[in-house]
Amino acid sequence: MNLEKILDRISIKSSGAIIMGSNLMIDAHEPGYPIRIVTHIHHDHITDLNKSIRESSLIIGTPPTLEILRELGYIIPDYKSLSLDYGRNIRLDDGEFKFIPSKHVIGSTQVFFRDYILGIDVGYTSDFKDPGKGTPIMNVDVLVIESTYGRPEWLRRMKDLAEELFIDLVKQLLSQGPVYIYGYHGKLQEAMHILRTGGIIAPFLAPYKIYKISKVTEKYGYEIGELYPENSDAACEVLRTRWYILFEHLSKIRQRIMSSSPQVSHIVLTGWEFESAYRKLNERVWKIALSDHGDFEDLLNYVTQSSPRLVIVDKARAGTAADIFAHEIMKKLKIPAIPMPKTITSIKSYMR
Numbered sequence: 001m002n003l004e005k006i007l008d009r010i011s012i013k014s015s016g017a018i019i020m021g022s023n024l025m026i027d028a029h030e031p032g033y034p035i036r037i038v039t040h041i042h043h044d045h046i047t048d049l050n051k052s053i054r055e056s057s058l059i060i061g062t063p064p065t066l067e068i069l070r071e072l073g074y075i076i077p078d079y080k081s082l083s084l085d086y087g088r089n090i091r092l093d094d095g096e097f098k099f100i101p102s103k104h105v106i107g108s109t110q111v112f113f114r115d116y117i118l119g120i121d122v123g124y125t126s127d128f129k130d131p132g133k134g135t136p137i138m139n140v141d142v143l144v145i146e147s148t149y150g151r152p153e154w155l156r157r158m159k160d161l162a163e164e165l166f167i168d169l170v171k172q173l174l175s176q177g178p179v180y181i182y183g184y185h186g187k188l189q190e191a192m193h194i195l196r197t198g199g200i201i202a203p204f205l206a207p208y209k210i211y212k213i214s215k216v217t218e219k220y221g222y223e224i225g226e227l228y229p230e231n232s233d234a235a236c237e238v239l240r241t242r243w244y245i246l247f248e249h250l251s252k253i254r255q256r257i258m259s260s261s262p263q264v265s266h267i268v269l270t271g272w273e274f275e276s277a278y279r280k281l282n283e284r285v286w287k288i289a290l291s292d293h294g295d296f297e298d299l300l301n302y303v304t305q306s307s308p309r310l311v312i313v314d315k316a317r318a319g320t321a322a323d324i325f326a327h328e329i330m331k332k333l334k335i336p337a338i339p340m341p342k343t344i345t346s347i348k349s350y351m352r
């Protein structure tokens, strides 16, 4: 494999765009590429999406991803939008690609690309957890992988217990008053589903945008149950009973805590908790280690099972954890690994 030839077609730009061949830009905008793929709805994967909607000829995502993007306010004209199911192959002039499922958030996908010019297979994992179980492993020549928890010490102990403890905690707190739950889009809906399947029947409330996104996830099989937009008449009735769970975006936590009564309990859903499945921050606030990413062990497992000839580690979204993860791949698995974006000169030092 000629590294420079490969990096000419497969790379991560400083914009954060993952490039595959001469047509595909993934998860950020890069001028000159006609097709924008959105792997999922998280903000660091819809970077400059409006620019892509204006300048490129096609926006491609899974059906739930495109529907939720609409709820988030993106206007993609029908003639520019392609809703692509997992496994359906799309042929281009220089290669072909398809979506491979991933366990991360609703609608999330990996991207598999067969490069006709280089004669190799390339895979981009995007964000994922549970490699080999919920997230199938792609066997490819070049693997582009996320590295959110790329440091060896970032191991999540008790990760299998978190859901159960979350359900128990909510049950217990609900007996004392309303419960507010904070997280990102996607994780909030997963939390609703976990609570419903765990037997929680209290009504759910949410701001309108979260309500609308939750309704989309319900269409795709999530159990959401009784859920009302926060300012509706039905919600006013529920508020009076003081027996309900309110779901809110993590960015609003400060305002919500300041403006709520002391009877309200607050739960933050986060991946940045390693030692225990949950932690009490003070009398009213709890943290639950409910992550939608694999930890260090999971990331390394993916690479081991995929056994690529070259790994490109996404540094645009992970910072220095990407450098450390690339180093660990080379040390433990003896596979060349490059954190990107990076310049060609510094890449050579990684290939020694």
Ligand SMILES: [Zn+2]
Binding pocket: 040, 042, 045, 104, 127
């Ligand atoms: Zn994500």
